[in-house]
Amino acid sequence: MAEVTDSGTLLRDRYGSDADDLALHLDEAGTIAGLLGHRSVRAFDSRPLAPATVDTLIAAAQSASTSSNLQSWSVVVIRDESRKSEVAALAGDQQFIRDAPLFLVFVADWARGAAISRGRGEAAEGIDYFDSTLVATIDAAIAAQNAVVAAESLGLGAVFVGAVRNHPDELAALLGLPHASYPVVGVAVGWPDEHRPARVKPRLPQSVVRHDESYAAASDDDLAVYDEALRLFNQSQGRTGGWLDAVVARVRSRSALHGRERLRGILSSRGLPSS
Amino acid sequence: MAEVTDSGTLLRDRYGSDADDLALHLDEAGTIAGLLGHRSVRAFDSRPLAPATVDTLIAAAQSASTSSNLQSWSVVVIRDESRKSEVAALAGDQQFIRDAPLFLVFVADWARGAAISRGRGEAAEGIDYFDSTLVATIDAAIAAQNAVVAAESLGLGAVFVGAVRNHPDELAALLGLPHASYPVVGVAVGWPDEHRPARVKPRLPQSVVRHDESYAAASDDDLAVYDEALRLFNQSQGRTGGWLDAVVARVRSRSALHGRERLRGILSSRGLPSS
Numbered sequence: 074m075a076e077v078t079d080s081g082t083l084l085r086d087r088y089g090s091d092a093d094d095l096a097l098h099l100d101e102a103g104t105i106a107g108l109l110g111h112r113s114v115r116a117f118d119s120r121p122l123a124p125a126t127v128d129t130l131i132a133a134a135q136s137a138s139t140s141s142n143l144q145s146w147s148v149v150v151i152r153d154e155s156r157k158s159e160v161a162a163l164a165g166d167q168q169f170i171r172d173a174p175l176f177l178v179f180v181a182d183w184a185r186g187a188a189i190s191r192g193r194g195e196a197a198e199g200i201d202y203f204d205s206t207l208v209a210t211i212d213a214a215i216a217a218q219n220a221v222v223a224a225e226s227l228g229l230g231a232v233f234v235g236a237v238r239n240h241p242d243e244l245a246a247l248l249g250l251p252h253a254s255y256p257v258v259g260v261a262v263g264w265p266d267e268h269r270p271a272r273v274k275p276r277l278p279q280s281v282v283r284h285d286e287s288y289a290a291a292s293d294d295d296l297a298v299y300d301e302a303l304r305l306f307n308q309s310q311g312r313t314g315g316w317l318d319a320v321v322a323r324v325r326s327r328s329a330l331h332g333r334e335r336l337r338g339i340l341s342s343r344g345l346p347s348s
Numbered sequence: 349m350a351e352v353t354d355s356g357t358l359l360r361d362r363y364g365s366d367a368d369d370l371a372l373h374l375d376e377a378g379t380i381a382g383l384l385g386h387r388s389v390r391a392f393d394s395r396p397l398a399p400a401t402v403d404t405l406i407a408a409a410q411s412a413s414t415s416s417n418l419q420s421w422s423v424v425v426i427r428d429e430s431r432k433s434e435v436a437a438l439a440g441d442q443q444f445i446r447d448a449p450l451f452l453v454f455v456a457d458w459a460r461g462a463a464i465s466r467g468r469g470e471a472a473e474g475i476d477y478f479d480s481t482l483v484a485t486i487d488a489a490i491a492a493q494n495a496v497v498a499a500e501s502l503g504l505g506a507v508f509v510g511a512v513r514n515h516p517d518e519l520a521a522l523l524g525l526p527h528a529s530y531p532v533v534g535v536a537v538g539w540p541d542e543h544r545p546a547r548v549k550p551r552l553p554q555s556v557v558r559h560d561e562s563y564a565a566a567s568d569d570d571l572a573v574y575d576e577a578l579r580l581f582n583q584s585q586g587r588t589g590g591w592l593d594a595v596v597a598r599v600r601s602r603s604a605l606h607g608r609e610r611l612r613g614i615l616s617s618r619g620l621p622s623s
Contacts (some may be wrong), residue, residue, distance in 0.1 A: 087411055095407065096400035102377040104501035108408040108494055116416065125371035131558050133383040135551040136362055137493060142578075142591070143598060144552050149559045156561055178471045185556075185566055186599045187405040190590055195600040203615070203622070204513060204608035210482060211489045211510075211533060218412060219383055222497055226379035233413045235486075238479060256543040258486060276410040277419050279459070283406050284424045286431055287524040291460055303417075312514045316417070317464055323418060324461045325470040333479035337622050340478070347478070347612050 086167035089302030091277025107226055112271040114230025115169040117263030122174050126227065127152075130177070130262065133223035134216035145205075146213035146257075147182040148220075149248050150175070154216060156247075163244045164259060165331075173261035177198045178237055178244070179217040181209030183345065184251035206345045213257040224262050230271065234259035239332050241339050255342035272310070275302045358384045364550025364577030371512050375507070382501055387546040389505025390444040391536030401502065402427075405452070405537065408498035409491035421488035422457040422530075423495075424523050425450070429524075438519045439534060440511035440606075448536035453512055453519070453603035454492040457482030458620065459526035464600075475528060481620045488532040499537050505546065514607050516614050528619040550577045 077083055080099065084092040087109050087346040099105050127150060134148060151157050153174055160178070161170035172175055183205060187197035199205060217233070224231045237244055237256040244256050265271065276282075277299050281291045296317065323329045337347055352358055355374065359367040362384050374380050402425060409423060427450055432549050435453070436445035445451055458480060462472035474480060492508070499506045512519055512531040519531050540546065551557075552574050556566045571592065577591040598604045612622055 074563070084407070087407060095403045097407065098398065098400045098404045100501040100503075102379065102382075102501065104377065104379045104382060105404060105408060105498050107377075107379060108498055109411045111411045111413070113413055123373065127374045128370045128554065129380060131554055132359070132362060132372065133380060135554065135557060136384045136386045138386070138388055138496070139551075140508070140510050141594070141598060142549060143595060144557060147557050147559060147563065149561070149563060151561060153561055180563075182557075183599070186564065186595050189571070190596045193596055195596055197599050198601050199599045199604050202602060202605055202609045203612035204605055205427075207485060207532075207611070208510065210485060210615065214486045214489040215493040215508075218493040219497070221413070222494070223380050223383055226375040226377065227373055228375075233415070233490075235415050235483065238482070248559075249564075251563060251565070254563075257482075274417060276414075279403065279406055279410065282419060282422050282457075283412060284422060284523075286424070286426060286428055287522075288424060288455075288526060288529075289524075290463065290526070296464070298379055310387040319416070320418060320461050321465045321470055322469055323416060324465040324472050325473045326473050327405070327477060329474050330477055334477045334623070335421055336482070337478035342382045346610070 077110055078106045079104060082268065086273040087276060089306060090279060090298070095279060108222065110273060111225060112273045113232040114265045114271045115232050116266040116269035117169065117230065118266045119173045120264045122262070127175065129222050130220040134220040137215045137219040139212045140208045145181065145183055145186055145209040146216055147180040147254065149178040149180065151178065159247055160244065163240045163247065164234055165233065165239060167236065169232065170234065170261050173263040175262040177220060177260045177262065178248060178256050179213040179258050179260065180254050181206065181213050181257050182252060183209055183253040187253050201346050202348050205339065210257050217258050217260050220260055229262055230265035231260055231262045234261060238336060241336065245343065255301055255343055255345060275306050352385055353378060353381045361548040361574070362551060363553060364581060370554060378529050383497065385548060386500060389540045389546045390507050390509040391541040391544035391546070392444065392447045392505065393541045395539045397537070404448065405495040405498050409495040412490045412494040414487045418461065418463055420456065420458055420484040421491055422529065424453040424455065426453065429438040434522055435519065438515045438522065439509055440514060442509065442511065444507065445470045445509065445536050448538040450537040452489040452495060452535045452537065452539040453523060453531050454535065455525060455529050456481065456488050456532050458484055462528050476621050477623050479615060481615065485532050491533045492533050492535050495535055504537055505540035506535055506537045513611060516611065520618065530615055530618055530620060550581050
């Protein structure tokens with residue numbers, strides 16, 4: 074999984090700078106080098122995946138922690154070409170979803186728990202609270218991340234797709250998702266197209282997201298350094314702009330939500346109310 | 349990281365059954381065997397962690413995907429004994445938080461983005477929508493999972509702590525978390541106490557959580573098989589009960605939420621409204 078195994082290069086790629094205030098402990102097997110070397114892959118070649126690969130990704134996902142072992146999530150495995158194309162149309166119409174041989178939709182799923190409780194003549198009042206939606210959402214997210222780590226350890230490429238929340242009702246209808254469930258994230262998986270390789274994208278300096286003992290606001294200097302590092306990265310990819318502009322564009326108005334501003338009402342109508 | 353490397357044993361431990369309908373693809377380095385061998389560790393010995401280990405866990409967390417590269421999360425690194433004890437008191441009063449040399453609080457954080465936008469004289473209306481809370485929550489969760497995978501690959505033990513949401517306002521005050529942020533999950537990390545080893549907990553049959561092409565409700569038979577597998581596991585740990593009872597106890601009424609039924613209102617008051 075790890076092509077690069079020395080700390081200096083791993084840190085330089087990950088932070089877009091020498092990051093010489095940091096030191097790494099690397100395991101011999103290369104798992105950590107693999108994690109640091111993550112890059113989102115959106116260009117896949119046409120090779121299919123073996124069925125055992127899919128079994129493995131789901132087993133890895135199930136191996137992640139789950140709140141109180143409730144396992145309040147599900148995953149829809151989509152390989153059928155025409156179905157994948159329909160899903161893509163609902164999820165930002167992104168071509169790489171059609172190109173990938175596998176698209177996984179991770180679902181926050183209280184339908185199973187509610188059915189079990191009601192099957193015993195009990196209520197299911199506990200799922201009417203926002204924390205329950207969060208529990209299922211977090212469970213689904215960390216399961217998805219394990220699937221991504223497993224895929225990458227096999228040399229596959231993967232990318233998260235938050236756009237499965239653009240039209241959650243329509244996607245739920247297409248996939249037959251029951252009441253009290255919703256699609257949290259998608260993951261497209263396939264063999265990376267070696268002619269269109271992805272690069273590691275630099276992240277914020279560790280000092281910005283990390284707060285020792287208590288929270289401290291980021292310094293303007295740290296943010297400016299990162300803005301420049303991301304601008305250089307974007308240039309290397311034939312794109313323009315830095316990080317700060319992108320943040321402002323997303324934060325300043327609801328127009329950047331592309332329909333997801335309706336999500337709260339949709340979840341409520343799907344039996345995941347905001348109590 | 350992986351003590352067990354053969355597919356049969358990995359599947360048997362993970363599913364509490366032979367799971368002979370499944371096949372695994374394992375990478376040579378052992379990353380997937382490590383993922384499948386995950387167990388939540390709540391018994392730590394007193395050895396401290398090296399500073400480089402903490403750097404590494406956070407770098408791994410930052411290497412996870414993040415929606416549109418917004419990086420709308422933070423992590424508070426807690427090693428101070430008295431502070432850790434205060435956090436423990438707010439998070440279910442769990443002793444293992446005090447015992448662990450490191451407690452990480454992963455935070456959904458729109459405060460950084462809002463400050464950047466307002467610093468340019470723009471609004472921050474985009475964070476007023478539920479999907480923004482979800483984006484930050486999912487980012488924080490998958491970052492946390494990467495930290496857990498990294499910790500386990502170094503031979504450390506870790507456990508998620510959802511109870512950081514029991515008293516989010518008080519915890520936020522203790523950690524100095526700003527408006528437009530909230531604690532999503534905690535992760536306790538340390539060296540496993542070899543005298544109190546944790547075992548792999550069986551999960552639902554893959555057929556229950558996995559839906560090929562479209563969702564299908566779980567069969568009562570599959571659920572009953574798992575209920576028995578978990579009952580046997582619990583007995584091996586000196587506990588009683590199966591899975592179905594635990595699900596019903598959590599789902600049937602709000603009393604199982606232990607105060608988290610107030611979460612929606614608390615997030616709204618923290619600047620993460622439910623629009």
